[in-house]
Amino acid sequence: MAAVTTMLSRSPGRHHLLLMPAVLLVLALCAVAAPFVVGEGLLRLSSEILLIFAMAQMWNLLSGYAGLLSIGHQVFVGAGAYGMFALSIHAGVNPYVAIAFAPFVSGLLAALVAPILFRLRDAYFTIGMWVFSEIVTILVGKSNWLGGQNGLTLSALRDMDPDWISPISFWWAAFAAIGSLVLLAGLMRSRLGLALLAVRDNDVAASSLGIDVWRSRFIAFVISAAGTGLCGAIYFLGPAHILPAAGFDPNWVVIMLFICVVGGLGTIEGPIVGTIVYFGLRQAFATSGNWYLILMGSVAVVVMLVARKGLWGTLHARYGISLIPIRREPPSDKTFGI
Amino acid sequence: MTIVLQAEGLAKSYGRIVVVDDLSFEVARGECLGVIGPNGAGKTSLFNVLDGGVRADRGKIILNGEDVTHLPRHKRSHKGIARAYQVPQPFPDLTVFENVLVAASFAGRLHGHAAESAAWEVIHRVGLQERIRDLAGGLRLLDRKRLEVAKALAARPQLLLLDEVAGGLTEAEVNVLVDLVKSLKPDFGIIWIEHVAHALAATADRLMALHFGRKLIEGTPDAVLGSREVREIYLGIVDDAAA
Numbered sequence: 001m002a003a004v005t006t007m008l009s010r011s012p013g014r015h016h017l018l019l020m021p022a023v024l025l026v027l028a029l030c031a032v033a034a035p036f037v038v039g040e041g042l043l044r045l046s047s048e049i050l051l052i053f054a055m056a057q058m059w060n061l062l063s064g065y066a067g068l069l070s071i072g073h074q075v076f077v078g079a080g081a082y083g084m085f086a087l088s089i090h091a092g093v094n095p096y097v098a099i100a101f102a103p104f105v106s107g108l109l110a111a112l113v114a115p116i117l118f119r120l121r122d123a124y125f126t127i128g129m130w131v132f133s134e135i136v137t138i139l140v141g142k143s144n145w146l147g148g149q150n151g152l153t154l155s156a157l158r159d160m161d162p163d164w165i166s167p168i169s170f171w172w173a174a175f176a177a178i179g180s181l182v183l184l185a186g187l188m189r190s191r192l193g194l195a196l197l198a199v200r201d202n203d204v205a206a207s208s209l210g211i212d213v214w215r216s217r218f219i220a221f222v223i224s225a226a227g228t229g230l231c232g233a234i235y236f237l238g239p240a241h242i243l244p245a246a247g248f249d250p251n252w253v254v255i256m257l258f259i260c261v262v263g264g265l266g267t268i269e270g271p272i273v274g275t276i277v278y279f280g281l282r283q284a285f286a287t288s289g290n291w292y293l294i295l296m297g298s299v300a301v302v303v304m305l306v307a308r309k310g311l312w313g314t315l316h317a318r319y320g321i322s323l324i325p326i327r328r329e330p331p332s333d334k335t336f337g338i
Numbered sequence: 339m340t341i342v343l344q345a346e347g348l349a350k351s352y353g354r355i356v357v358v359d360d361l362s363f364e365v366a367r368g369e370c371l372g373v374i375g376p377n378g379a380g381k382t383s384l385f386n387v388l389d390g391g392v393r394a395d396r397g398k399i400i401l402n403g404e405d406v407t408h409l410p411r412h413k414r415s416h417k418g419i420a421r422a423y424q425v426p427q428p429f430p431d432l433t434v435f436e437n438v439l440v441a442a443s444f445a446g447r448l449h450g451h452a453a454e455s456a457a458w459e460v461i462h463r464v465g466l467q468e469r470i471r472d473l474a475g476g477l478r479l480l481d482r483k484r485l486e487v488a489k490a491l492a493a494r495p496q497l498l499l500l501d502e503v504a505g506g507l508t509e510a511e512v513n514v515l516v517d518l519v520k521s522l523k524p525d526f527g528i529i530w531i532e533h534v535a536h537a538l539a540a541t542a543d544r545l546m547a548l549h550f551g552r553k554l555i556e557g558t559p560d561a562v563l564g565s566r567e568v569r570e571i572y573l574g575i576v577d578d579a580a581a
Contacts, residue, residue: 191443198440201429208389208427209493210415210445266431330435330461330470331454 020185020324024178031174035167044238047170049279050177051231052255056263056271057180058227059256064266065188066220067200069122071253072129073228075136076106078247080229081236082140085152090145095156096168099233106229109136110222118214118221130250137248151243154236165237172234180227181324184268187223188326196220200266258296262303264310268324273312339366340402342527343388343497348397350387350551357383358394359551365497365527370519372542372559373531376571380551381531382424385499388529389421390414402496415445418496422489422503424531426482430475434466437474437485438492445493460492464518480511487518498522500530504537512537539563547571 035043055077063069083105087098113132120128140146147153157165187193195216198206207213232252236242255278263274281299285292307314316322343365350358357380365371373381386392388399390411399407406414420441429437438457442448448456461470464484469477474485483503490498500519504512516537519528523541532538538545538559545562547554554567562568 191449194436194440194443197432197436198429198444201431202427204391205423205427205429205489206440207411208391208415208421208445209441209489210412210447211440212412327433328436328439328454331451331458 024182027178028174031171031178034174035170040166043166043170047166047173047238048235049275050170050173051235052259052278053271053275054173054176054180055228055231055252056256056259056275057177057184057268058224058231059253060260060265060268060271061184061187061227062220062224063257064260064270065184065193065196065200066217066224067203068217068221069126070129070224071126071250071257072131072133073224073256074248074250074252075129075133076110076225076228077232077235077249077252078140078242078244079106079109079136079225080232081242081247082146082152083229084233085154085236085242086146088154088156089152092156095154095160095237096172099172099230099237102233103226103230106232107222107226109229110225111218114218114221118217133248133250137244140248141244147242149244151241151246154240157237157240165240169234169237172237173231176227176231176234181268183223183227185324185326188268189328192216192219193326194328258300260310261300262310264313264316267310267313267316267322268326269316269322270310270312274310277311339368341365342367342402343529344398344400345388346398346400348384348387348399349395350383350392351395357551358387361397361548361551361553363546363553363556365529367496367527368524369544370523370528370530370542372538372545373529373548374533374535374538374545374562374568375548375554378550379548381548382501383551384548385421385501385529385531388497389419389499412444415493416447418494419499420445420490420493420495420497421499422483422486422501424501424503424505426479426486428474428477428482428485430473432474433471434461434474434477434485434488435470438488441489441492442494445495447494456494457492460488463491464488465514479506480514483507483515487515491522495526498526498528500528500532502531502533504532504534516540535563 034046038046059070059073080102084095084098084102087093087101088095117125117128117132141149195211198211199213199216203213232247236247259271259274259278262277263272264270281296282292285295303310309317341364346362348358348361361384363371373384375381387394390409394407398405401417401419404417406417409417429440435457438461439453442453442456446453446456461467464487466481466484466488469481477485487503504515507515512534519530519541522528530538530542542559544556545559546556547562547568549571554571555562555565
């Protein structure tokens with residue numbers, strides 16, 4: 001544990017983020033006020049946007065920064081949500097509080113499966129994640145304790161004031177979204193972040209320079225799973241009902257992947273752009289049925305052909321702009337009296 | 339002289355193919371041991387066994403009196419083994435500074451400003467200061483080789499493994515590199531694998547010639563390069579006494 005704390009301690013980077021705390025404060029204040037200003041429908045949509053953004057950011061942490069491509073991340077969405085439902089139903093925990101335990105459920109699941117999945121490399125890991133997700137889906141569907149194919153209903157929510165469900169969901173979603181930004185920015189400036197970037201670029205060189213590749217990836221994997229699980233739990237608070245096919249829907253990971261690929265994998269700003277594109281397209285073509293899926297696919301293909309690093313990634317590579325800089329600047333020559 | 343590395347009876351084979359065969363040698367601080375041998379003689383395999391990339395089947399690796407034979411690669415790096423690879427292994431999407439910072443932070447076990455200034459100094463020492471903010475993926479070959487050496491140095495090693503760092507360079511560039519390695523010698527034990535024989539002859543205190551993973555001969559550069567075995571097997575010159 002002490003080692004983890006050391007790795008998470010601030011890196012030698014010297015970026016000044018004078019703007020960042022101010023921006024975060026404004027965002028947080030907006031989030032607190034929003035439910036009192038905005039109507040029910042818009043509030044729900046906003047919650048969904050924030051949650052999808054946070055999930056995409058967690059997927060970005062694993063695939064863009066730790067270099068582990070997962071197409072089974074829906075398993076953590078479902079695990080977090082089922083964890084919250086089970087705690088509320090079987091242990092009588094208040095659903096709003098049970099949400100806080102969801103990341104531990106999905107994080108623990110990741111920690112347990114990592115020793116097996118990490119034996120697989122590259123494409124094999126990717127496929128392994130998918131297979132693992134399918135196995136968990138089937139097991140949950142067969143478990144009476146988890147409601148089997150009928151799923152679980154969050155009956156405790158019926159006794160609560162219905163007017164507060166959407167605002168509390170929204171606040172949790174805003175917490176997840178802002179938290180994912182802060183977490184990723186903080187992580188990437190830390191020693192662990194530097195280790196992850198090195199591992200992503202070249203794992204052999206990283207280990208020969210003293211980086212424990214396995215442990216770095218493990219920490220990123222567990223954090224990513226925990227964050228995804230938190231979002232899953234918050235998401236299913238609204239419907240108050242969960243089925244294996246909904247919690248473990250492969251569409252979850254498809255959306256995360258789309259957002260990261262279109263916005264820019266391995267950049268913190270990319271998923272912001274990707275989320276805007278995703279919801280923009282979805283809202284604009286919501287009435288055109290399946291056409292919107294075809295359009296999404298086409299957009300992804302075009303972006304991959306024209307701007308391989310994603311929209312933000314390409315802008316960043318060409319003009320060097322970044323909203324949240326994580327590059328480590330060398331000390332100035334003056335520091336050394338030259 | 340302090341002995342930095344002792345290798346005792348190292349052996350490694352893949353199935354029936356023996357790549358390192360009962361090798362024993364020592365390297366002292368301030369000493370450069372050159373390793374030569376034809377392609378497939380087991381030179382790079384020897385480095386893999388030494389740095390922990392693969393585990394030896396038999397034998398012992400003693401670093402500063404400590405047995406590191408069973409440590410994984412990243413822990414051997416903490417103990418002071420650093421390696422510059424034959425094919426440079428940069429982190430392409432990180433800057434030169436960040437590349438060297440990785441070495442100083444993890445292998446070199448430095449934190450904060452100490453890591454930053456160590457990286458800064460090493461970058462100046464190998465002559466990469468003009469490229470310090472450039473992405474490593476965009477460097478030309480000599481600069482990549484320099485970066486490779488810079489990372490190995492920033493690791494603050496006891497033992498430096500140089501794997502054909504002169505390969506593919508022009509004559510003038512090789513000379514730059516030879517001067518660099520010479521300037522490093524007093525601080526470390528160095529093992530240098532190289533095909534560029536004159537670079538080794540100018541730098542190494544001793545040469546060891548390998549053939550099929552086995553030690554053919556070890557001695558001063560002149561003695562080794564002039565020996566009949568090396569001339570026959572490595573340089574391909576057959577001494578035809580009968581002619």
